[in-house]
Amino acid sequence: MSTDGKFGDYGGQYVPEALMPAIEELEDAYERYVLGNEDGFMDEFRTRLREFGGRPTPLQRADRLSERYDREVYLKREDLVHGGAHKLNNALGQVLLAKYMGKDRIIAETGAGQHGTATAMACAHLDVPCEIYMGERDINRQRPNVFRMKLNGSEVNPVTVGRGTLKEAISETMRDWATNVEDTHYVIGSVVGPHPFPSMVRDFQSVISEEARTQAREKMGRLPDSVLACAGGGSNTMGAFAEFVDDDETALYAVEAGGSTLDVDEEAGVAPNSASLTTGSEGILHGARTTILQDHDGQIMESHSISSGLDYAGVGPELAYLVDTGRVTAVNVGDDDALTAFHRLSQMEGIIPALETAHAFGYLERVAGPDATGEHDGLGEFVVVNVSGRGDKDLESAIEETYERDIDIAPNMDEFTGGL
């Protein structure tokens, strides 16, 4: 894997000059501590992941899904990581790195609040002051996560410009960083942004595939035929794929949010989906060249997904590159199918998944379920699905969204909404 920050033509460092020294400093720290394990950094990281984060997570056989899809379906249980999602793997790594670098202030952006809460937990754990930027609209949609961040002692700064969602929060965090580069580290939440972030976040998340690869061998005596993961920015995705990239026998599927439709309203600058790998085009966003949702002039479009964690107009440059080379297959699942999959997993396996994660299960149902569309089923006999997070954070929106739709397998929503 590349360490120069380029994945084919993707990646790079498209940032204001004021940030460049900080980025060079981070590059140096990444090479020394993460790649070189200087001062035992990686050892300490692994220890803390175990003791604070609760790793390793199980690779669990999903019995009823295995029966339904007539193959071995295994779940990589990242929902069991402390905080309820894979996000802590990265947040803990970066906050620890910031300490090794002597930075004494942490900033981060958050959309749904998952990365923000993971960063807030890591900062409390490692005793570093933390400020989280969050779009005003997201603050209103995700109150419980705002409280969690505050309970952990972080400040939450509302971002009011633009539409007040993740895209604006990232831009605003970059502005803070440009103002305070000398003492501040920016903990970016996915495999996006300028080099070295995409590589570094992948490395922190690749503990997922490292464990899964060993666990697959232990349980099944072989590597899986396919690995499925949802993809927003792509950090759980790259984490679940990284160690399998060189295993040609394992197919890799990145499941994006198809939103309400893949059609794009250029006039309004809105893409009612977040499927940058499927419908996007090459461009530069938030410091990297990658595939993005943009209009024909190059203005970034507003994205949409039922899951706020997938609601982003870009995607990590390495994932975009792996799709271009054909190593990773990009597919997408829309809001309705994701929500149905959310209910199915809750009922059949006793696991309430994050709405993000539900997209991956939506794809499994589509190609292998009883009503399979006949779409090519390349998943094989042994499938691993990365359960990137649990759905507790999504209960309110899942109830509302289900109420608006006609989903056969869902419980009667009147019980929750009182008929609204």
Add this chain to the structure above:
Amino acid sequence: MSLEDAFADGPAFIPYLAAGDPDYESSLEYVEALERGGADIIELGLPFSEPIAEGPTIQNAVVRSLEGGMTPTRFFEFVEDLDVSVPLVCMTYYNLIYRYGESEAQGTSDASSAERSSADCRAAEPRDDGEAASKGPRPFVEKAASVGIEGLVVPDLPAEESGPLREACDEFGLDLVFIVAPTTRGERLERMMEQVSGYVYVQARLGTTGAQTDVSDQTGASLDRLAGYDVPKAVGFGISSGEHAERIVRSGADGIIVGSALVDIVAQGHERGTDPEAVADRLESLARELKDGAVAGTSQRPPHPERT
């Protein structure tokens, strides 16, 4: 007139406005008012949806301008419609420059994506590298040159990634201005100074654009680091009054760049529904104050050897 010539007799006053803020017609008047007020070069912002280097003042200008319908194509028309004789510099973000060739090639909206979306559930085709290869920045630069733009400033394009743009600028005779931050030194500074032409934009302090009540003393140190380079040094970020301008020039700047303080006048006019003519008058008078301040700064400056 080339950018460097604009620094020939006395300090250059370089105001910035976002083109099309808050609407096309008023914006034309506002930019012309800057020239009447004494501008030597004008920086025109071509608004991008994610302006990561801008503070709130210019972010809001960008929003107004985009809402007013500004696009790269409209921007070039705007430049052609402008009645000014001083050199113009386009300030924008790299994605708009990079994508311009694609949008020209396709004319209307992205046909391939419409086609893709017809099959709702299909997988992304692996892209063929050759086919995906962009035409890069060349079409934008060619168009900019043809409407008379003299230079570009691209805040999210560091020297490391600027090769293709520098080449296109050389081909079409445009200057490429780089921003030097207070944290830029050593090798990075050298690499940048090898690429720069026209003038260097000396960022007076860390952070994003925005008017300040005081001007930073990081400026002096930055100017000292640049003393050995034979290219005009224009200082920006935070200058808002004639007195600031004077002080900055006195500390050795060859020019001053002022954005947010002028954009504030446009914003206020827009909010209060002020007659555009009155807004233009206010812009002209602040411009004159800034220009006079800059000129006053030179007369008090210790004499320094002529540039060769």
